[in-house]
Amino acid sequence: xxxxxxxxxxxxxxxxxxxxxxxxxxxxxxxxxxxxxxxxxxxxxxxxxxxxxxxxxxxxxxxxxxxxxxxxxxxxxxxxxxxxxxxxxxxxxxxxxxxxxxxxxxxxxxxxxxxxxxxxxxxxxxxxxxxxxxxxxxxxxxxxxxxxxxxxxxxxxxxxxxxxxxxxxxxxxxxxxxxxxxxxxxxxxxxxxxxxxxxxxxxxxxxxxxxxxxxxxxxxxxxxxxxxxxxxxxxxxxxxxxxxxxxxxxxxxxxxxxxxxxxxxxx
Amino acid sequence: xxxxxxxxxxxxxxxxxxxxxxxxxxxxxxxxxxxxxxxxxxxxxxxxxxxxxxxxxxxxxxxxxxxxxxxxxxxxxxxxxxxxxxxxxxxxxxxxxxxxxxxxxxxxxxxxxxxxxxxxxxxxxxxxxxxxxxxxxxxxxxxxxxxxxxxxxxxxxxxxxxxxxxxxxxxxxxxxxxxxxxxxxxxxxxxxxxxxxxxxxxxxxxxxxxxxxxxxxxxxxxxxxxxxxxxxxxxxxxxxxxxxxxxxxxxxxxxxxxxxxxxxxxxxxxxxxxxxxxxxxxxxxxxxxxxxxxxxxxxxxxxxxxxxxxxxxxxxxxxxxxxxxxxxxxxxxxxxxxxxxxxxxxxxxxxxxxxxxxxxxxxxxxxxxxxxxxxxxxxxxxxxxxxxxxxxxxxxxxxxxxxxxxxxxxxxxxxxxxxxxxxxxxxxxxxxxxxxxxxxxxxxxxxxxxxxxxxxxxxxxxxxxxxxxxxxxxxxxxxxxxxxxxxxxxxxxxxxxxxxxxxxxxxxxxxxxxxxxxxxxxxxxxxxxxxxxxxxxxxxxxxxxxxxxxxxxxxxxxxxxxxxxxxxxxxxxxxxxxxxxxxxxxxxxxxxxxxxxxxxxxxxxxxxxxxxxxxxxxxxxxxxxxxxxxxxxxxxxxxxxxxxxxxxxxxxxxxxx
Numbered sequence: 017x018x019x020x021x022x023x024x025x026x027x028x029x030x031x032x033x034x035x036x037x038x039x040x041x042x043x044x045x046x047x048x049x050x051x052x053x054x055x056x057x058x059x060x061x062x063x064x065x066x067x068x069x070x071x072x073x074x075x076x077x078x079x080x081x082x083x084x085x086x087x088x089x090x091x092x093x094x095x096x097x098x099x100x101x102x103x104x105x106x107x108x109x110x111x112x113x114x115x116x117x118x119x120x121x122x123x124x125x126x127x128x129x130x131x132x133x134x135x136x137x138x139x140x141x142x143x144x145x146x147x148x149x150x151x152x153x154x155x156x157x158x159x160x161x162x163x164x165x166x167x168x169x170x171x172x173x174x175x176x177x178x179x180x181x182x183x184x185x186x187x188x189x190x191x192x193x194x195x196x197x198x199x200x201x202x203x204x205x206x207x208x209x210x211x212x213x214x215x216x217x218x219x220x221x222x223x224x225x226x227x228x229x230x231x232x233x234x235x236x237x238x239x240x241x242x243x244x245x246x247x248x249x250x251x252x253x254x255x256x257x258x259x260x261x262x263x264x265x266x267x268x269x270x271x272x273x274x275x276x277x278x279x280x281x282x283x
Numbered sequence: 284x285x286x287x288x289x290x291x292x293x294x295x296x297x298x299x300x301x302x303x304x305x306x307x308x309x310x311x312x313x314x315x316x317x318x319x320x321x322x323x324x325x326x327x328x329x330x331x332x333x334x335x336x337x338x339x340x341x342x343x344x345x346x347x348x349x350x351x352x353x354x355x356x357x358x359x360x361x362x363x364x365x366x367x368x369x370x371x372x373x374x375x376x377x378x379x380x381x382x383x384x385x386x387x388x389x390x391x392x393x394x395x396x397x398x399x400x401x402x403x404x405x406x407x408x409x410x411x412x413x414x415x416x417x418x419x420x421x422x423x424x425x426x427x428x429x430x431x432x433x434x435x436x437x438x439x440x441x442x443x444x445x446x447x448x449x450x451x452x453x454x455x456x457x458x459x460x461x462x463x464x465x466x467x468x469x470x471x472x473x474x475x476x477x478x479x480x481x482x483x484x485x486x487x488x489x490x491x492x493x494x495x496x497x498x499x500x501x502x503x504x505x506x507x508x509x510x511x512x513x514x515x516x517x518x519x520x521x522x523x524x525x526x527x528x529x530x531x532x533x534x535x536x537x538x539x540x541x542x543x544x545x546x547x548x549x550x551x552x553x554x555x556x557x558x559x560x561x562x563x564x565x566x567x568x569x570x571x572x573x574x575x576x577x578x579x580x581x582x583x584x585x586x587x588x589x590x591x592x593x594x595x596x597x598x599x600x601x602x603x604x605x606x607x608x609x610x611x612x613x614x615x616x617x618x619x620x621x622x623x624x625x626x627x628x629x630x631x632x633x634x635x636x637x638x639x640x641x642x643x644x645x646x647x648x649x650x651x652x653x654x655x656x657x658x659x660x661x662x663x664x665x666x667x668x669x670x671x672x673x674x675x676x677x678x679x680x681x682x683x684x685x686x687x688x689x690x691x692x693x694x695x696x697x698x699x700x701x702x703x704x705x706x707x708x709x710x711x712x713x714x715x716x717x718x719x720x721x722x723x724x725x726x727x728x729x730x731x732x733x734x735x736x737x738x739x740x741x742x743x744x745x746x747x748x749x750x751x752x753x754x755x756x757x758x759x760x761x762x763x764x765x766x767x768x769x770x771x772x773x774x775x776x777x778x779x780x781x782x783x784x785x786x787x788x789x790x791x792x793x794x795x796x797x798x799x800x801x802x803x804x805x806x807x808x809x810x811x812x813x814x815x816x817x818x819x820x821x822x823x824x825x826x827x828x829x830x831x832x833x834x835x836x837x838x839x840x841x842x843x844x845x846x847x848x849x850x851x852x853x854x855x856x857x858x859x860x861x862x863x864x865x866x867x868x869x870x871x872x873x874x875x876x877x878x879x880x881x882x883x884x885x886x887x888x889x890x891x892x893x894x895x896x897x898x899x900x901x902x903x904x905x906x907x908x909x910x911x912x913x914x915x916x917x918x919x920x921x922x923x924x925x926x927x928x929x930x931x932x933x934x935x936x937x938x939x940x
Contacts, residue, residue: 163317171549172550174318
């Protein structure tokens with residue numbers, strides 16, 4: 017685990033990831049159309065927009081699940097056109113999903129442990145033996161996972177199969193699994209969807225804490241404007257695959273194009 | 284021998300020294316952290332507390348000053364208590380879930396200059412009321428998370444303070460002698476701690492307890508229950524509550540046993556199972572919750588398992604208690620019980636974490652006889668005690684072999700009990716308080732001229748058992764218009780024994796008949812709804828559901844039948860009832876932090892409902908202000924239905940009492 021830096025967080029770091037002129041089409045449908053924006057080190061960047069604006073597609077492009085037909089993505093100074101999801105994961109990009117994607121039959125602990133897989137050095141053979149260096153490694157990872165469990169305050173469900181948990185807690189476990197990867201960039205796809213007010217408040221606090229404590233850069237998709245205003249440093253707004261605004265939450269909220277997009281003015 | 288040494292040590296820091304010497308390598312404290320149980324021996328605890336005390340003293344904490352202790356049961360908070368006491372300062376624990384308002388009251392009243400708190404949540408709460416706390420200078424925290432960007436001019440980590448103290452002690456040998464002297468000059472008659480009452484009746488009062496009296500009381504009960512350094516207790520009840528401070532902290536120090544702190548409040552049940560305590564305390568509400576959960580889980584078990592379970596629970600009901608009491612039981616009964624023990628009771632106790640419990644107590648309010656009998660029948664040595672903060676807990680307690688569900692036992696060792704003319708219970712006890720903090724008038728009010736303390740509870744000594752029976756708060760016992768005795772608690776307790784009913788509030792004093800307001804138990808009724816395909820969107824909707832009303836009506840009818848069988852209470856049957864649209868909540872002031880209903884306050888708050896209960900209408904509108912967990916307020920409106928009940932006639936053949 018990266019030690020929390022002692023200096024107060026400087027809000028704007030260098031550019032961590034930049035998306036340049038990216039377009040993505042499924043057959044004739046243009047999901048993303050020539051979008052450019054960047055994500056700076058240490059910030060919380062929100063991607064908002066009406067349904068079908070291309071937000072989730074954008075996340076999928078960033079973590080290499082979709083390959084854009086056009087455009088460049090630069091992550092940590094390395095530019096590439098294509099990247100596979102596991103390369104993205106190994107490079108420090110972790111994500112959660114709009115619909116929770118956990119191993120439902122496994123406990124919360126095991127799900128989060130699964131997030132450590134990439135960090136395991138010993139082979140599966142060693143781990144099957146549960147002996148010597150493999151055992152030591154397992155204990156180290158377990159310690160890390162326990163810190164995440166403590167961080168997210170989910171001790172009481174450590175041993176509970178996640179399929180039995182309420183939705184809000186499943187979301188939290190999923191965040192835990194993403195954190196287990198020690199990501200530099202964390203992509204959250206609608207982390208508050210379907211939550212009640214209290215769960216939203218909890219989740220907001222965890223997101224801020226992750227950003228503050230681990231210094232993780234976060235890009236999140238969110239519909240709740242209150243949440244976006246409170247959490248994010250900068251917001252990019254998509255509509256029908258086009259970028260229509262980019263700036264601080266206050267700027268974006270005043271933007272006429274954004275207001276039109278949300279109120280449904282005909283184009 | 285522990286007890287003779289304890290008699291010499293008249294403050295808790297002196298006891299700590301003794302324990303470090305006599306039981307140095309025995310565990311004193313355990314805490315589950317990052318999934319692993321961490322342990323500290325008495326010697327280690329002593330070393331930490333000394334370092335901590337030096338750290339506190341360097342920060343400026345002086346003899347006679349108060350230090351607030353706010354948070355869950357965590358080793359560092361218990362050490363804060365001991366470290367402060369080592370300097371002759373007075374710890375003032377505050378309930379961790381107290382809202383900012385209550386916190387402000389206690390801290391201001393206690394004039395605390397220091398506050399030792401668990402985490403950011405508590406610090407935020409203090410910050411929100413700090414303009415009312417001009418005396419507060421330093422806040423010490425255990426959990427650093429989220430506090431990095433806070434202004435550290437008034438904030439210190441306990442960990443750092445302990446580290447500094449440790450270094451100072453190592454650098455300067457005279458500092459250790461100085462601390463020894465500080466501990467030695469603290470007198471047993473000095474205030475040891477101030478416990479604020481939960482305030483069943485109005486604003487909370489600071490109960491001042493002295494070291495020598497606290498230790499005298501704890502020494503008596505440790506002997507009474509044969510506790511020693513091999514025992515283990517789980518400290519899971521609020522740290523600011525007299526029960527935790529007495530049963531775990533004081534008894535732990537006197538007997539030298541180990542106190543285990545759960546990982547957090549939500550894991551207490553799992554931690555209980557892992558620790559397997561030998562001394563256990565649970566308020567009736569917790570025992571009720573446990574039983575409800577067991578029963579709900581049994582509903583989901585396979586038919587065969589259900590059958591076996593219910594059969595052997597029947598066996599236990601028949602023989603279990605008699606076996607536990609050492610009475611004569613036929614051989615077949617013993618054999619059946621032994622089989623049941625292997626198949627059901629043993630595993631059940633294991634799941635509940637009761638396998639190693641030698642002594643268990645319950646107190647706080649009356650316990651349903653069936654509930655009490657259930658736990659005793661499966662072999663848990665559950666006993667009752669009666670006490671209060673002013674007594675430093677024990678007034679009465681039941682000795683092994685003389686257990687009754689409707690009495691609370693004879694006077695505890697060295698306790699003197701008297702019943703006043705109005706039925707109020709008065710006591711004089713070894714642990715009794717020295718007074719209310721900064722409130723001589725209130726102190727005088729509760730003391731009789733000859734030094735007895737008025738409990739405010741009505742009770743009498745049962746002819747049959749010779750044990751004390753508490754019927755209700757003295758001021759709550761009333762009469763219906765026709766003169767029938769009306770003891771609301773008595774009726775409420777009968778109702779609350781049904782798993783579907785979480786809370787009941789009965790009214791009738793000075794009225795024509797008795798009415799009740801009920802709270803459903805969301806766990807039990809929710810599970811029932813799931814099984815019966817009853818759809819609901821909120822607590823409010825479920826509470827107002829006609830089928831839920833039908834179900835609870837049956838429960839109320841059953842209570843009426845049982846009241847009809849009782850000559851004294853026959854006239855006080857429930858004529859009308861309603862189900863409240865929201866849970867009675869401590870944040871709204873409707874129940875105390877120890878979950879006791881504040882009847883008067885509830886009556887005021889729900890006046891329109893009570894009027895409707897008595898004016899014959901079948902519906903009433905109510906709108907109440909509610910406080911959310913973060914302190915914000917909102918309004919909740921509802922239309923509540925009212926149902927009429929049949930008055931039951933006494934059973935045709937009255938059984939001989």
